[in-house]
Amino acid sequence: MEQPTLITNPINAENKDLTFSILLRLYCREFTNWSPYMGLPKYDQVVKHALENSGSDLHLRIDFNTEEIEVYVPVVYYSATGNHLFKPKLIQRNRRNDEVKELDLSSFFELAFKEGTKNYPEWQSIDIESGVKQAIAALEQIAQEYIMKEVYFSDLLLDHLPSSITSYLQKHLENFDISENVQSQLEDLFVIVGILGQKELMEEHLSLNFIYDQFSQKGEEFKAILDQRKSKIKGTFFSHFTAYDRQVQNMLHYAFFSPDLLLPQIKREVFSKYFKQEKVQISFRPFDLDRDLEMVCEWFHKDHAKTIWKMDWPIAELELFYRTLLPGRFSHSYIGEINGEAIFNFEIYWATNDVLGDYYEVLPSDYGTHLFIATTDKTKKFPALITRSIVEWMFSQPQVNRMVGEGSVESLAALMNKVHVGFKLQHIIEMPHKKAYLNFCIREWYLEKFPESKELINTNF
Known part of the structure; x- marks a missing residue:
C-alpha cells in the first residue's frame, strides 16, 4: 500500500x-x-x-x-x-x-x-443548496488548523528521533492537565498516535495501550477518562448550517484491542485441540473470502440457518458483508473444522463497539461470539467441545477478561450449552431483533468446570 x-x-x-x-x-x-x-x-x-x-x-x-x-x-x-x-x-x-x-x-x-x-x-x-460552497470553504479552513497541528507534532517528532518513541509519547503525557479541556488534549494525543502509525514507528493500538497504562498510574482523577465508553463532542461537519452533538468511542480502550482475534494477519489455523475421550480434533482459522464465501453461502441457505442465523442473502450481498467485516477492527469471522471437515462458523466481536454494549455496563475487555454449526448430523456437531475450544482460545488472549453473550430466550439448548462450560445467565434484555439472556463467563468460572485447561489459558489479565 x-x-x-x-x-x-x-x-x-x-x-x-x-x-x-x-x-x-x-x-x-x-x-x-x-x-x-x-x-x-x-x-x-x-x-x-x-x-x-x-x-x-x-x-x-x-x-x-x-x-x-x-x-x-x-x-x-x-x-x-x-x-x-x-x-x-x-x-x-x-x-x-x-x-x-x-x-x-x-x-x-x-x-x-x-x-x-x-x-x-x-x-x-x-x-x-445555496450555502454548500461556503460550508466546504469553512471546513477547509478547519482542515488547515488540523494540518498546522500535524505539522507541529511531526516537526517535534523529527527533532526527537532517534530517541525512543515511548519517550516521545511520555513527554506529551507529562504535560497533560486534567483541569483543562480534556477532550482537546486527548485529540492532540490521538493526532500524535496517528502520525506514529502513518510512519510505521509504532502501531496505533500499542501507542494507545502505552497511554492507557500511563494514565492508569496517575491516580483516581484519571479514572473517568479511562472508564467512559463514549464522550460527547460538538459536531463540525455540518456546523455551518446547524449546531449538533455527536457521541464518539473512547479511543483509549484500544488498550484492550486484540489483533490476534479481531485483525488476524494469517489465513492458516490459529487454534487446534484434540479431545482424547471423544476422539475429536477441533481447529479453526480466519475466514478466507476466496476459499469460504461460496461454502458459507450454501450453509446459510439451509433451513435451520434461515431461522437462526438469518443470513440467507444473495451471494453478492454476503460478499459485501465480508468485504466490510474482515478489514474492520471490531469483529472477525472464523471457520471451524472437526476432524478436518469444515463444520461451523463463528464471529468474534468486541462488545464495547457492539450494539450489545448499549444494554449493560460493558467493559472494554469484554468480548463475545456468535456461533453457527452448519451440519445437522448429530454425530458431527459436538457443540460443547466447539464452545470449549472457542472459550479456551479467547481466554488465551491477554486483552480478554470476560466473555459475554446475548442468547435468544428461545434457544434454550444453546444457552444450556454455554452454562455447561461455565457461562452464567444474568437477566433478560430487550434488543431490537430479539429478547435475549445476557450471559457472562470469566476465566475462573471456566476453570472451575475444566481445571485441566489451565495451561491453555492466560491467567495474567
Whole structure:
C-alpha cells in the first residue's frame, strides 16, 4: 500500500490531499454509515470495474441509503484513531441504475446532509443548496488548523528521533492537565498516535495501550477518562448550517484491542485441540473470502440457518458483508473444522463497539461470539467441545477478561450449552431483533468446570 510521508510544509500539493483526508475524517468521526472495504468483489462487477484502477486494495465505503448511493474512497492509511489518509477521489455508485461516476465535494456534502436527516429530522427544513460552497470553504479552513497541528507534532517528532518513541509519547503525557479541556488534549494525543502509525514507528493500538497504562498510574482523577465508553463532542461537519452533538468511542480502550482475534494477519489455523475421550480434533482459522464465501453461502441457505442465523442473502450481498467485516477492527469471522471437515462458523466481536454494549455496563475487555454449526448430523456437531475450544482460545488472549453473550430466550439448548462450560445467565434484555439472556463467563468460572485447561489459558489479565 502507498506509504505517506511526514508533513513539513503546510503549503504544497501533499497538503491539498491532506485537506481532503481531514474533511472525510471529520465526517467519519461523527457518523457511522461507513466501513473499510477490502479488495475487488467477485460477484459485483459494477463495483469491481469502478475500483480496479483506483490504485488501492482498501477503500472506505460510505452508504447513503436514503438516496440508494454508495461512495468509495481509496485508502492510503487506515487509522484506529480516525487519522485516515485518502486519495482525493470520490467514486459514486447509484444502486438504482448501477451508474458509476466521480463525485465532487459539494455533491458529497449534499448526500451526507440528506443522510443526516435520518438522525436529525429537523434538518429537513434547512435549505443548504445555496450555502454548500461556503460550508466546504469553512471546513477547509478547519482542515488547515488540523494540518498546522500535524505539522507541529511531526516537526517535534523529527527533532526527537532517534530517541525512543515511548519517550516521545511520555513527554506529551507529562504535560497533560486534567483541569483543562480534556477532550482537546486527548485529540492532540490521538493526532500524535496517528502520525506514529502513518510512519510505521509504532502501531496505533500499542501507542494507545502505552497511554492507557500511563494514565492508569496517575491516580483516581484519571479514572473517568479511562472508564467512559463514549464522550460527547460538538459536531463540525455540518456546523455551518446547524449546531449538533455527536457521541464518539473512547479511543483509549484500544488498550484492550486484540489483533490476534479481531485483525488476524494469517489465513492458516490459529487454534487446534484434540479431545482424547471423544476422539475429536477441533481447529479453526480466519475466514478466507476466496476459499469460504461460496461454502458459507450454501450453509446459510439451509433451513435451520434461515431461522437462526438469518443470513440467507444473495451471494453478492454476503460478499459485501465480508468485504466490510474482515478489514474492520471490531469483529472477525472464523471457520471451524472437526476432524478436518469444515463444520461451523463463528464471529468474534468486541462488545464495547457492539450494539450489545448499549444494554449493560460493558467493559472494554469484554468480548463475545456468535456461533453457527452448519451440519445437522448429530454425530458431527459436538457443540460443547466447539464452545470449549472457542472459550479456551479467547481466554488465551491477554486483552480478554470476560466473555459475554446475548442468547435468544428461545434457544434454550444453546444457552444450556454455554452454562455447561461455565457461562452464567444474568437477566433478560430487550434488543431490537430479539429478547435475549445476557450471559457472562470469566476465566475462573471456566476453570472451575475444566481445571485441566489451565495451561491453555492466560491467567495474567
